[in-house]
Amino acid sequence: MLSIKNLHAEIDGKEILRGINLEIKAGETHAIMGPNGSGKSTLSAVLAGNPMYNVTAGEVTFNGKNLLEMTPDKRANEGIFLSFQYPTEIPGVSMTNFMRAAVNSKRKYQGLEPLSATDFLKLMKEKRQIVELDSKLASRSVNAGFSGGEKKRNEVFQMAMLNPSLRILDETDSGLDIDALRVVAEGVTALKTKENATVVITHYQRLLDYIVPDYIHILYHGRIVMTGGKELALDLEKRGYDWIKEQFKD
Amino acid sequence: MNTTAFLLDEILPTRKSEDYLYTDVAQFTAGIETVTTAVCADADSVVDFALPEGETDKPALFVASKAKKAAYYALEGQSDEVKYINIDDAADNEIVARAIIIDVKANAKRNVVVNFASQSGFSAVDIYIKMAAESAANVVLWQDKPTKARIFTHTIVDMQKSARLNISTINIRAAQVRNNLRINYLGENAESQISGLYIAADDNRIDNFTIVRHAVGHCTCEQLYKGVLSGKAVTAFSGLIVVEPDAQKTLANQVNRSMLLSKDARAYAKPQLEIYADDVRCNHGSTTGQIDKDQLFYMQARGISEEEARQMLVAAFVCEIAERVPIAQMADSLVDSIKNSL
Numbered sequence: 362m363l364s365i366k367n368l369h370a371e372i373d374g375k376e377i378l379r380g381i382n383l384e385i386k387a388g389e390t391h392a393i394m395g396p397n398g399s400g401k402s403t404l405s406a407v408l409a410g411n412p413m414y415n416v417t418a419g420e421v422t423f424n425g426k427n428l429l430e431m432t433p434d435k436r437a438n439e440g441i442f443l444s445f446q447y448p449t450e451i452p453g454v455s456m457t458n459f460m461r462a463a464v465n466s467k468r469k470y471q472g473l474e475p476l477s478a479t480d481f482l483k484l485m486k487e488k489r490q491i492v493e494l495d496s497k498l499a500s501r502s503v504n505a506g507f508s509g510g511e512k513k514r515n516e517v518f519q520m521a522m523l524n525p526s527l528r529i530l531d532e533t534d535s536g537l538d539i540d541a542l543r544v545v546a547e548g549v550t551a552l553k554t555k556e557n558a559t560v561v562i563t564h565y566q567r568l569l570d571y572i573v574p575d576y577i578h579i580l581y582h583g584r585i586v587m588t589g590g591k592e593l594a595l596d597l598e599k600r601g602y603d604w605i606k607e608q609f610k611d
Numbered sequence: 612m613n614t615t616a617f618l619l620d621e622i623l624p625t626r627k628s629e630d631y632l633y634t635d636v637a638q639f640t641a642g643i644e645t646v647t648t649a650v651c652a653d654a655d656s657v658v659d660f661a662l663p664e665g666e667t668d669k670p671a672l673f674v675a676s677k678a679k680k681a682a683y684y685a686l687e688g689q690s691d692e693v694k695y696i697n698i699d700d701a702a703d704n705e706i707v708a709r710a711i712i713i714d715v716k717a718n719a720k721r722n723v724v725v726n727f728a729s730q731s732g733f734s735a736v737d738i739y740i741k742m743a744a745e746s747a748a749n750v751v752l753w754q755d756k757p758t759k760a761r762i763f764t765h766t767i768v769d770m771q772k773s774a775r776l777n778i779s780t781i782n783i784r785a786a787q788v789r790n791n792l793r794i795n796y797l798g799e800n801a802e803s804q805i806s807g808l809y810i811a812a813d814d815n816r817i818d819n820f821t822i823v824r825h826a827v828g829h830c831t832c833e834q835l836y837k838g839v840l841s842g843k844a845v846t847a848f849s850g851l852i853v854v855e856p857d858a859q860k861t862l863a864n865q866v867n868r869s870m871l872l873s874k875d876a877r878a879y880a881k882p883q884l885e886i887y888a889d890d891v892r893c894n895h896g897s898t899t900g901q902i903d904k905d906q907l908f909y910m911q912a913r914g915i916s917e918e919e920a921r922q923m924l925v926a927a928f929v930c931e932i933a934e935r936v937p938i939a940q941m942a943d944s945l946v947d948s949i950k951n952s953l
Contacts, residue, residue, distance in 0.1 A: 409912050412904075437914035449909035453927025462923065463913040470914070502927075503909075519913060 362387050362558050363408075363428075363527055368419035369583075370407045377403040379583035381419070385527070390559040392569055394594065395580035396602040401562045402446060404580070405531040409443035410436050423527070437463075438470035442525035444516040446532040451503035456515070459503045460485065460522055467523060488521035492548040510541030517548040528552075529560045534568040546571030566598040581609050624669045633847035633879050634789045634818045636670075639761060643733060644704040646677055651696055651711060654682030660710040662737065663767065668791060671765035674708045674735045681710035681739070686748065689720040693938060696725045701732025701760070710737045713750070715774075717743040722938045727754035727785075733761040740766065742774035744798060749937045750778040755948035757784035757812075765791045770830070772798030779806040779936050780819060781945060783952050788817040796823075796830040796858070807836035808932040808945075810952050811844035811876070818847040821865075825858035828888070834865040837932050839925055839953075840876035847879040852893055854886045861888065865895040870902065870928050925953050 368381040377400045385391055395401050407414050408421065410433035421428040423439060431439065451459070464484070465475040476484065485499060492514040504512050513533055520528060530549065534542055549572055553559065561572050569577075569591065577594055579587040581602075586609045587593070597605075623640065624631040650657050660681030662671055686694065701707040713723060727734060742748060752764060762785055768776060782788045794803055809817040823832050836848050848867040869878035882895035902924050910920035926949055933945040 411908055411912075413908075432917065433908060433911035434914050434916050434920075437912055443912050445909065445912075449903075449905045451906050451909065451924070451927065453930055454923055458923070459910070459913070459915075462910075462915045462919060466914040466916065466919070523913065 362424060364422045366420050368407070368421060369417045370403060370414050371417055372403070372414050376417070377414075377583055378407065381583070381585060383578065383585065385558050385560065387526070387558055388555045389576070390553070390561065390572060390574045392561045392563060392574035392577045392594065393580055394563060394577060394597060396606065397564065399580045400583040401580050402531055405443055405529045405560070405562055408436075408529060409433060409441060434466065435470075437523070437525075438467050440526035442520050442523055442528050444513075444520060444528070444530045444533050446535060448504045448512040448516055450505045450507075452505045454503050456499045456501060456503055457485070460519065463519070464522055484522065488518055491521050491551055492517045493544055494518045509536035510538065513537055513541065513545050514548070517545050517552075521548070521552055526557045527560070528557060529562070530572075531562045532564065533561070534563055534565060542568065543571065566594040569594045579605055581605055623673065628669075630668070630820065630849070633849070634816070639763075639787050639789065639816075640706070640733070642704055643706055646706045646708060648678050648680070648708045649699070650680050651682035651698070651709060653696070655685050656683045657681070658683045658712065660712065660737070662739075666767075668765055670735065670763055670789070671737055671791065674737045674763070674765065675710060677708040678710040678737065681712045683712045683714065684723075685714045685716065686721040686723065687716045687719050691722065693722045693724055693940070696723065698725065698727045698729060698734050698736060700729045701734055703731050706733040706735050708735045711739070713738065713740045713748075715740065715742050715746040715748045718745050719743070720747040722749045724751045724753050724938070724941060727752070727760070727762055728756075729760040730758050731760055733763070735763040736765070738764060738766040740768040740776075742768060742770045742776055742801070744772040744774065746771070747775040748777070750776065751936060751938065751941055752778075752780045752790065753941070754785050754788070755781055755783045755945065757952070759786045761785075761787040763789050766793065768792075768794045768803075770794060770796050770798065770801040770803065772800060774798065774801045776803040777935070777937050778803065779808070779932065781808045781932075782817045783808070783810045783948055784812050784815055785817065786815060790819045792819070792821045794821075794823045794832065796825045796827055796832070799827050799829040801830045803832050804935065805832065805834040806932050806935045807838075807848075808929055809836070809838035809846050810929065810949065811838065811840045811846050812952075813842040813844065815842075815844045816846070817844075819849075820847075821850045822853065823851070823863060824853045824855070825861045825863065826855050827857060828859040828861060830858070831862040832864070835932070835935065836867045837869070837929055838878065839870045839872060839929055840878055841872040843873075843875045845877045845879075847881070848897075849881040849883070850895065851883040851885065852895070854888050854891050854893060856887045858888050859890045861891040861893065863891070863893040867897045868928075869899045870925065871899060872901070872925070922953055926950055
């Protein structure tokens, strides 16, 4: 599904990703872990097409297509979904209008007619329940005044609405209490199918208790320095990242 | 050169006058050959008109000296209906001067729309709004369709004890506009909410000058002016809040936000506070910015095209003003006009 080869990327002239290689197949769940500043969030931003980052080398294909030459909206409509670490507040744009625009953009991309108002509202109601999102939140402006937990649940709600094939969760556990974490993680798990794949970016092991990965990759200084099974997370939990830093220091 | 042009030169301010530094009056009146007066046809009655003593704004004095007669509207009782005052067309080369007195009686609760629908010429209007004790009014100065017309308004509001005013000034893609708005707080516990929207494109010029004068205490005033500029449009906002020594416990807030969609557009902002009382809460803020890149990316990351996302963000930015217009049908109509204008 996703193939990343020798990916290099920079922001403001500073190189953050220094040769990432990663293959992800449908049905798989990959966790990307690593100390702060190792490039985890940059990787997710580059995959989603954030124009702040500049790709300097390497290639990324998604279902055989060159991802790097697509605009962010095209990537989304092709099936990539980034759950933001810090979801952006958009005062004045209601969740309903925002989701309607998003859902109908994807339908247009697929050559389908826009959803009728009734069908759209039915879909909203159905998907909202997956993450126990209050109906009041749906009528408010996008993320505006949402608590940290509400923002993350809202990300998973949008994921449910758009039904992406590649789900990238950027530090979805940050700022969540244990109950919110459970709701969010169960939502992600409930939406898992054989056809979609998941990339979980996290600093801590606790999210991986709920979203169990097939592979764990350790990112350090812009490279994947180690890949293992889910037991690697427990190892990190016990030993921290210092031994990685020691072993792979420049 | 004719007598009218000479008259305009004499009576109108130049850029040397600080209040008209931004509004190029010479350009504003270019091509004007005649000045005529008119009285709004649907007035309750016609009365003599002179601006209050001490008024120094030259264009307003000019309008008053020309108009002499004012259309007088007495607003009594409580009603959700809207009283429309229509400002009709002027010919391309003329200034039509009008004066309007809106007398909101004690305990009245009424809606008024001053509708600028002219497509040409120069409409100059002095508006005097008297808010009696315990009165309430929602007033909109409304111009919502692209027009070549030039508009000058000079609005003075006297707020008596416990009066409540919501006033909005809407200008969407008018060629040249200068709005002066003065609110005088003369009785305690009066409240006003002031809103302004300017959508300026091409070489539009839309300027808003407000002066809020608190002569007595315990009054509140909350101002928000927002605008979107594209092309080579230029706008100015100048807001002065004066709190006199006796006006303790005044709450006054003023915010001006402009969004620039092109490199050549310019938005001037000049917020000013003059506070002579010590127990007051007054704030002002002004921002000029562009579309937020993070918001744009977030929307694109959900599949919305850049163009559609931009439109949604600009509409969201200015629709905040529509939410502040308490007359439901005007608020709905404004949302449509905003979307059509972008």
